[in-house]
Structures are given as C-alpha cells and as structure tokens.
Amino acid sequence: MANIQAKYNKDGKLISYRIRVFRGRDESGKQLKPYVTTFKIEPTWSAATAEKKARNFAANYERDCKEGKVTDNRQTFRSYAEYVLNEKERAGVLKKSTLARYRDLTRRIYPEIGSIKLKDLRPQHLTNFYGQLQELGSIDRTAKPKPTLSKVVDEKRLGLSAHQQIIDAVAEGKKISRELIAKCANISSSTVSLMLRGNEVKADKAEAVAVVLGYKVEQLFKIIEKNKNLSAKTINEYHGLISSILAQAEKEMLVPYNAASKAILPKIHKKEVDFYQPEQIKKIKEAFDKEQLRWRVLGYMLVYTGARRGEILGLHWTDVDLDNNQIFLRRNVLYNSKDGVYVDSLKTDSSVRVLYLPKNVMNMLVTYKQWQEEEIRRLNGYRADNGYVFATEKGEPLNPGTVASWLERVEKKNDLPHLHAHAFRHSLASTLISEHMDDTTVSKILGHSQVSTTKDIYTHIIDANKKRGAEILENIYK
Structure with missing residues (x-):
C-alpha cells in the first residue's frame, strides 16, 4: 500500500500530501528508491475532502506504478546509464573489451549529457553533442622517452617512491627487467621494450612506468599533445552506446521514445580500408622468411587466414588438423590494463569457424x-605445455601487443609499408573478392555475422568488379 504523508506550511495549514510507493529490491537485495509524487491540496477543500482525494489519487498512482506507467522523474542519463552497464556486466552479456570501451566513451558522454534528466533528454541534445565531437575531436597524448629513461633502468637509479618490487630486485643485485617494469606498471612488456628503444608510446603508459620507477613523467618522457579528428567509427560508437541505453529505457517505459533514433548524426565520409597489393605481400613474405621460425609461421598465418590477431593467438594445437589442412578458430586472446592478457570467446557466434590453409603453410x-x-622437453618443466600454438617462454598466451611490436621491427628492417595485423585481413578479403569469390563465402572466411557487413567494408572492391563485369559484357556482345 502507498505511504501517504501530509505536508504543512509554516502556518500549520495543510498544503499537500507526499505519496511514496515501494519499488522493490535489486538482485543483491538492496531496496530500490521508491516512486515519489506530490498531491497538491486546493484551498477550498476541507481536511476530510483533501484526505479522501489524496487516498484515491494514491491508489491510482500505486496501480500505475505496478503497471509500469510511472517513470522516475529524478533519474539522470548518467545514473541510468550506470545502472544499464552494471546490469549487463553482472549478467555477463558484455565482453570485457566491450565494457572497457563503453567505460572509456562515458568519460566524454557524462560531462555533456550525463546530468540531464532521462525524461528531459531530447534529440537536440544529442545532435549538438555529435556536432561537438566532430568539431573538437580529441587530444592524442603520446610520450617520447628521454635518454634519462634508459640510464635509470640500466644504472638502477630509482626514485624515492619507486615500486617496492623493483626496489627489492635492485637490493638483491638483479637488473630491472622489462618484464618486471611491465608487471609493476600493469602494461605489456612489448610496450616497455618500445620505450627503451626510444619509440613514442601512449602517455598513460609512460606515466605508469614513471610512477613505478619513482619519477615524475616529465623527468623521463617528453609529452606530446596533438589535436586528432574523431573517425567516423568513433562518432558512431558514441551514438551506438547512447542509443542502446535509451533503447533499454524505452523498453522499461521510462521514456516514451529513443531520442537517439531521432538525432542527426554529422555527415561522415567513410574511409577506405588499408590493404596490401599482391606484389607487396610477396615482399612482406620474403621479410617474414628471414625471421625466427615462430614469427615466420605467425606472419604466414596472418597472410593466409585473414583472421584477427587475437584469434590466431588463441589457437591450440587441438585446433590444428594437419591431415586435412584445417584450423578451427574458437577463442580470442586480448589485453587490457585491468586484466592483463586474458582469453575470451570470439567476437560473435559467426566468428567460430573452420579455415583451410595452403599445404606449404x-x-x-x-x-x-x-x-x-x-623446446618443452629441453626446458624440462620451466615451460608449461598449455597447448597454445603461439606462446611465451613459459607457455602462456602471447600478448597481442607483442605481435604489433614484431611487425614494426620487420617493417623498419626491410623498408616495408606500415605493417599492422588487421591490414592482412583486409588484404585477403580484397584479393578474394577481386578474384570473383562470392560475398557469402568471403563473409564466412572472415567470420562476419552478416554478408552485408562484408559488402559494406569492401564496397570499393565490389564496385570495381561490377565495372569489370560491364567491360567483359561489352567485349563479348560487341
């Protein structure tokens, strides 16, 4: 039953009733904030009439609450978005990488629209926000290592507030290894290697390393800030997150419609995908042939599978059918600063797939x-046999960042175009489409959930094939 509380002014005159309706409890048993409304009293009503009308109103209000017809008018977009994200995390419907990305996007969303009440959020608010994203872009912060960094590490010149594990290692006469720095800073060892070679890295990674070595970041790195235009993909990511939150609010009847569906997105020019031409692939393979066996094999897997980097790193030997020239993609190896290297399921159900490889591979x-x-026998127990095709010296899954670092080294040593793992995926798809393989088969090889995704990404190749088809017909029918 609704709780009814009379409210009086300073003269002791009844002016309204505050009505509260129990809303229930959440999954953890914590009581949710009740529904609350105010019933105002007309000056001409007697006390008995006012109370009777208030109780009738309260009964109807309680019924509307139970039927989902009443919204919490105080709830802001930020509070509701946090509720949605927390519930999805609890239910396990979001992958770690997706949740981390959503949390990153909210850093820009909340200052702009987070304080607006859910019921007051309008398409105009979102249209303005998307426009600001396009105009302002973002600041890309990187850090260039100073010579001081290498001296600190090589000569063990720790600052007073260095991480205790590093202090202990130095006290025991051990060197400050990249693995130890990476562990204490909670970043990948490949990133530390890049720093020690003098390469630019993300500013937050540099800050983490400076802290564990006991220095201010400015003492070891030069911070570089550049204005960076947000890509089409990024603006759509903001829109997608906001839209999904408001769609849930619409389902729960907290808002009458999804404001994001009526907002205007800036006109976005789609960027064509990067891929290597066949003659470039030939040179890249020649460069791979100069590498150690493990890296040579990994490079060829990138070239011939079109698989995502993490999908290749997730391969077990049980996923490799040597007799039938097949591999089975079943899992993904990923990295984030919170969890480190971890193994997850593939992006979608369609990503679980079988691929055929050439005999030479x-x-x-x-x-x-x-x-x-x-190697496992030689190391005699030091290296665990966890079954991964590509693993660390201890048998653990490789950090995906290690692949990026290796490709960068190959690129520089052999004067090649910029090498990144995903470009091999685009190259394979572009080559197959150019050779007239049907869109459905290409889509299945790539693990796309819909053929339309493949068509949308590789429109430029498909259009070129259409033009070639017209030329063929012209020659045949002339």
Whole structure:
C-alpha cells in the first residue's frame, strides 16, 4: 500500500500530501528508491475532502506504478546509464573489451549529457553533442622517452617512491627487467621494450612506468599533445552506446521514445580500408622468411587466414588438423590494463569457424610443432605445455601487443609499408573478392555475422568488379 504523508506550511495549514510507493529490491537485495509524487491540496477543500482525494489519487498512482506507467522523474542519463552497464556486466552479456570501451566513451558522454534528466533528454541534445565531437575531436597524448629513461633502468637509479618490487630486485643485485617494469606498471612488456628503444608510446603508459620507477613523467618522457579528428567509427560508437541505453529505457517505459533514433548524426565520409597489393605481400613474405621460425609461421598465418590477431593467438594445437589442412578458430586472446592478457570467446557466434590453409603453410606448422615440442622437453618443466600454438617462454598466451611490436621491427628492417595485423585481413578479403569469390563465402572466411557487413567494408572492391563485369559484357556482345 502507498505511504501517504501530509505536508504543512509554516502556518500549520495543510498544503499537500507526499505519496511514496515501494519499488522493490535489486538482485543483491538492496531496496530500490521508491516512486515519489506530490498531491497538491486546493484551498477550498476541507481536511476530510483533501484526505479522501489524496487516498484515491494514491491508489491510482500505486496501480500505475505496478503497471509500469510511472517513470522516475529524478533519474539522470548518467545514473541510468550506470545502472544499464552494471546490469549487463553482472549478467555477463558484455565482453570485457566491450565494457572497457563503453567505460572509456562515458568519460566524454557524462560531462555533456550525463546530468540531464532521462525524461528531459531530447534529440537536440544529442545532435549538438555529435556536432561537438566532430568539431573538437580529441587530444592524442603520446610520450617520447628521454635518454634519462634508459640510464635509470640500466644504472638502477630509482626514485624515492619507486615500486617496492623493483626496489627489492635492485637490493638483491638483479637488473630491472622489462618484464618486471611491465608487471609493476600493469602494461605489456612489448610496450616497455618500445620505450627503451626510444619509440613514442601512449602517455598513460609512460606515466605508469614513471610512477613505478619513482619519477615524475616529465623527468623521463617528453609529452606530446596533438589535436586528432574523431573517425567516423568513433562518432558512431558514441551514438551506438547512447542509443542502446535509451533503447533499454524505452523498453522499461521510462521514456516514451529513443531520442537517439531521432538525432542527426554529422555527415561522415567513410574511409577506405588499408590493404596490401599482391606484389607487396610477396615482399612482406620474403621479410617474414628471414625471421625466427615462430614469427615466420605467425606472419604466414596472418597472410593466409585473414583472421584477427587475437584469434590466431588463441589457437591450440587441438585446433590444428594437419591431415586435412584445417584450423578451427574458437577463442580470442586480448589485453587490457585491468586484466592483463586474458582469453575470451570470439567476437560473435559467426566468428567460430573452420579455415583451410595452403599445404606449404601446414608443412611449416608441422616443422614448428616439432620445434616447440623439443623446446618443452629441453626446458624440462620451466615451460608449461598449455597447448597454445603461439606462446611465451613459459607457455602462456602471447600478448597481442607483442605481435604489433614484431611487425614494426620487420617493417623498419626491410623498408616495408606500415605493417599492422588487421591490414592482412583486409588484404585477403580484397584479393578474394577481386578474384570473383562470392560475398557469402568471403563473409564466412572472415567470420562476419552478416554478408552485408562484408559488402559494406569492401564496397570499393565490389564496385570495381561490377565495372569489370560491364567491360567483359561489352567485349563479348560487341
């Protein structure tokens, strides 16, 4: 039953009733904020009439609350967005990488629209926000290591507030290894390697390293800030998150409609995907052939599978069918600053797939497997046999950032175009489409959930094929 509380002015005159309706409890048993409203009294009503009308109003209000017809008028977009994200995290419907990305997006969303009440949020608010994203972009902060960084590490010149594990290592006469720095700073060892070689890194990574070494970041790095236009993909990511939150609010009947569906997105020019031409792939393979066996095999897997970097790193030997030239993609290796390297399921159900590889690549895998087994025996228990095709010296999954660092080294040593793992995926797809493989098959090879996704990404190649088709018909029918 609704709780009814009379309210009086300073003269003791009844002016209204405050009505509260129990809303229930959440999954943890914590009581939710009740529904609250105010019933105002007309000056001409007697006390008895006012109370009777208030009780009738309260009964109807309680019924509307139970039927979902009443919204919490005090709830802001930020508070509701946090409720949605927390519930999705609890239910396990969001992957760690997706949740981390959403949290990152809210840093820009909340200052702009977070304080607006859910019921008051209008398409105009979102249209203005998207316009600001396009105009202001973002500040890209990187850090260039100073020579001081290498001296601090090589000469063990720790600051007073250095991480205790690093202090202990120095006290025991040990060197400050990149692995130790990475562990204490909670970043990848490949990022530390880049720093020590003098390469620019993200500013937050540099700050983490400076802290564990006991210095201010400015003492070890030069911070560089550049204005960066937000990409089409990024603006749509903001829109997608806001839209999904408001869609849930619409389902729960907290808002009459999804304001994001009526907002105006800035006109976005789609950027064509980066890919390598066949003659470039040939040179890249020649560069891979100069590398150690493990990296050579990994490079060929990037070239011939079109798989995502994490999908390749997630391969177990049980996923490799050497007799039938097949591999099975079942899991993904990822990294974030909170969890470190972790193994997750693939992006979508469609991402779980079987791929066929050329015989020469499978032969390379056979040789590599024999080498790996010999290494496990040689290390005699130091290296765990966890079954990963590509693993660290201890048998653990490789950090995805290690692949990026390796590609960068190959690129510089061989004077190649910029190498990044995803470009090999685009290259494979572009080549297959250019050779007239049907869109559905290409989509299945890539693990896209819909053929339309493949068509949308590789429109430029498909259009070129259409033009070629017209030329073929012209020659045949002339």
